[in-house]
Amino acid sequence: MDEIKHKLNAALGQAVRGRVTRREFTQLALASGVSLAAANSMFTKAWADEPKKGGNFKVGVGHGATTDSMDPGLYPDQFTGTALWGTLANSLTEIDADGNVVGDVAESFEASDGAKKWVFKVRNGITFHNGKTVTADDVIASLQHHLGENSKSAAKSLLKEVASMKADGPNTVVFELTGGNADFPYTVSDYHMPIMPKKDDGSVDWESGIRTGAYKLEKFEPGVQASFTKNENYYKPGKGWFDTVQFLSIKDVAARTNALLSGEIQYMDRCDLKTLDQLKSNPDITVSEITGYGHYIYVMNVTQKPFDDVNVRTAIKYSMPREDILATVFLGHGTVGNDNPIAPTVKFAVDPQPKHTYDPAKAKEYLKKAGLDSLSFDLSVADAAFAGAVDSAILWKEKAKAAGIDINVIKEPDDGYWDNVWLKKPFVASYWSGRPTVDWMMTTAYAADAAWNDTFWKNPRFNELLVAARSETDEAKRAAMYAEMQQILHDDGGLVNMLFNSYVEAHAKNLGHGKVAANWQLDGMRVAERWWFTS
Numbered sequence: 001m002d003e004i005k006h007k008l009n010a011a012l013g014q015a016v017r018g019r020v021t022r023r024e025f026t027q028l029a030l031a032s033g034v035s036l037a038a039a040n041s042m043f044t045k046a047w048a049d050e051p052k053k054g055g056n057f058k059v060g061v062g063h064g065a066t067t068d069s070m071d072p073g074l075y076p077d078q079f080t081g082t083a084l085w086g087t088l089a090n091s092l093t094e095i096d097a098d099g100n101v102v103g104d105v106a107e108s109f110e111a112s113d114g115a116k117k118w119v120f121k122v123r124n125g126i127t128f129h130n131g132k133t134v135t136a137d138d139v140i141a142s143l144q145h146h147l148g149e150n151s152k153s154a155a156k157s158l159l160k161e162v163a164s165m166k167a168d169g170p171n172t173v174v175f176e177l178t179g180g181n182a183d184f185p186y187t188v189s190d191y192h193m194p195i196m197p198k199k200d201d202g203s204v205d206w207e208s209g210i211r212t213g214a215y216k217l218e219k220f221e222p223g224v225q226a227s228f229t230k231n232e233n234y235y236k237p238g239k240g241w242f243d244t245v246q247f248l249s250i251k252d253v254a255a256r257t258n259a260l261l262s263g264e265i266q267y268m269d270r271c272d273l274k275t276l277d278q279l280k281s282n283p284d285i286t287v288s289e290i291t292g293y294g295h296y297i298y299v300m301n302v303t304q305k306p307f308d309d310v311n312v313r314t315a316i317k318y319s320m321p322r323e324d325i326l327a328t329v330f331l332g333h334g335t336v337g338n339d340n341p342i343a344p345t346v347k348f349a350v351d352p353q354p355k356h357t358y359d360p361a362k363a364k365e366y367l368k369k370a371g372l373d374s375l376s377f378d379l380s381v382a383d384a385a386f387a388g389a390v391d392s393a394i395l396w397k398e399k400a401k402a403a404g405i406d407i408n409v410i411k412e413p414d415d416g417y418w419d420n421v422w423l424k425k426p427f428v429a430s431y432w433s434g435r436p437t438v439d440w441m442m443t444t445a446y447a448a449d450a451a452w453n454d455t456f457w458k459n460p461r462f463n464e465l466l467v468a469a470r471s472e473t474d475e476a477k478r479a480a481m482y483a484e485m486q487q488i489l490h491d492d493g494g495l496v497n498m499l500f501n502s503y504v505e506a507h508a509k510n511l512g513h514g515k516v517a518a519n520w521q522l523d524g525m526r527v528a529e530r531w532w533f534t535s
Contacts, residue, residue: 051512051532057242059527060256062270062387064249066223067419071206072192073146073153076418078269078433078521081191083226083247086525089194089211092120092139093185095524097515099436101185105134105195105212106173114471115180120188122171126235128197129216136167141198143188145206155192157443157450161470180471183437190440191525214240214529223249223415228528241532251414253387260285266508267531269521270387273331279506286511289333290503292518293343293434293441296334296386298379298393299454300427302494306375307426310492315366315375317356317496319400324358326499328395329388333504337497339490341432341441344500348438348482352490363403374404380421384414385429392498393429423454430454431501433520438482442466446489455494462488510535 030036063079072089075081085091094104103109106120126134143165146153164176177184195212197205209217214236215228227246234240248265250256253272259265261282271279271287279287300307300316307313322336335344339356342349367375381393390411397407412421421428435441444450447466448458462485469481489495503521512534517524523531 055533058265060250060265060268068222082525085191087528093189118175311370318363319403321358321399334499360403376406380425381429382412384417386431389429
């Protein structure tokens with residue numbers, strides 16, 4: 001049976017290249033026991049799905065702000081990440097559709113000395129959009145960009161363990177780390193770390209938008225749009241099919257949906273779950289749902305009162321009706337969280353106990369431990385954080401009253417939310433796309449010195465384990481360390497992980513693609529590079 005299936009698949013490949021006719025394929029299929037109707041359907045679908053060069057691809061994204069920057073260290077969300085990284089640029093490595101780390105600008109990478117030393121080989125012949133050949137010096141300058149004393153880059157904490165970066169010839173970069181890190185190739189796949197041209201003064205040219213990606217930047221209007229043209233010299237075969245690509249920042253989900261229905265765009269992210277049936281009933285549109293690592297959360301600044309008391313934090317966690325919110329606001333599209341940001345599908349993930357389920361009596365018990373009979377606080381929210389953030393907060397407010405907790409929900413403007421509210425106000429709605437390793441997620445968001453530590457939480461034991469686990473080669477010991485870290489964060493941290501969300505997106509039916517990646521939205525933020533028009 002496997003041999004027959006292999007021959008049929010091979011024949012389909014030949015058919016779409018014009019080397020096997022429909023009749024020839026049908027005869028082979030019939031001889032293999034496939035019905036005539038099924039054979040015709042297979043042939044038609046294979047032909048339709050074959051990538052075709054050309055077309056103008058437009059994507060509506062539910063993010064984007066007038067404060068967005070070309071500086072990759074400051075990319076806050078999927079708009080800048082997908083447009084200015086996944087479409088325009090490449091990092092040393094990337095995460096494939098199966099969640100594995102593979103080479104990108106680097107063709108290979110190898111560890112030694114207990115994973116304290118890493119050698120990356122840059123692919124031969126890769127050029128920037130201006131024709132300049134990519135060298136080891138460009139790689140080093142690109143990563144050094146995030147490490148200045150005054151750097152605000154989200155990648156700064158990820159690269160903190162790099163003791164030195166040296167070029168060993170034009171195509172080899174040698175990294176020496178302060179401690180072993182088996183996950184280092186995952187780290188340098190981050191979308192904040194594209195490879196950019198080195199300038200004569202040793203700094204890196206991030207302002208021009210010259211990168212290495214499948215498309216070249218034509219125009220970037222922060223909070224409005226980013227447009228691109230095809231890079232004819234892209235080094236990846238079978239990638240970058242469109243002639244032009246445009247990303248539109250359409251933060252209102254109704255407007256985004258209407259744009260897809262009218263044909264103004266061919267792809268949208270973050271669908272309105274309440275109107276999914278409208279999209280599904282349209283014969284020209286396909287709705288997809290991918291379970292990834294992303295999670296919708298509310299985060300409190302644990303350095304500010306009353307959130308500096310762990311008993312208050314625990315009471316708040318028990319006051320959230322997560323099951324009700326999942327059913328009512330998200331219509332079941334997701335999995336209830338338990339104040340641990342590590343998705344169940346990530347290696348070394350655990351489910352800390354006890355579960356923080358809705359329990360007004362327990363919430364009151366912990367308020368009493370804090371010396372309180374009741375609690376009142378402001379909660380700043382906007383659907384810019386995630387679609388449903390406002391509705392979730394309002395439902396939480398109503399249910400929390402039973403625990404003696406009064407939540408004053410403040411609806412903030414969508415535009416500028418990530419600059420003016422997140423990391424500024426004491427309790428806010430937030431979200432994370434998640435990361436494929438425990439270390440990457442914890443280092444980005446919960447390490448004491450992380451630029452994006454949005455709970456401002458610093459736990460000495462947690463940070464001690466974070467460093468120790470990186471260099472631990474015994475998997476059982478490493479698993480125990482990561483389990484303890486997740487338990488500490490669950491018990492002591494300032495995040496309320498409401499749920500792990502599904503990526504629900506929709507696109508025109510004449511778009512083709514391979515297996516869709518789950519590490520980030522929009523096919524790992526590489527939808528423009530990986531997708532194509534079938535007609």
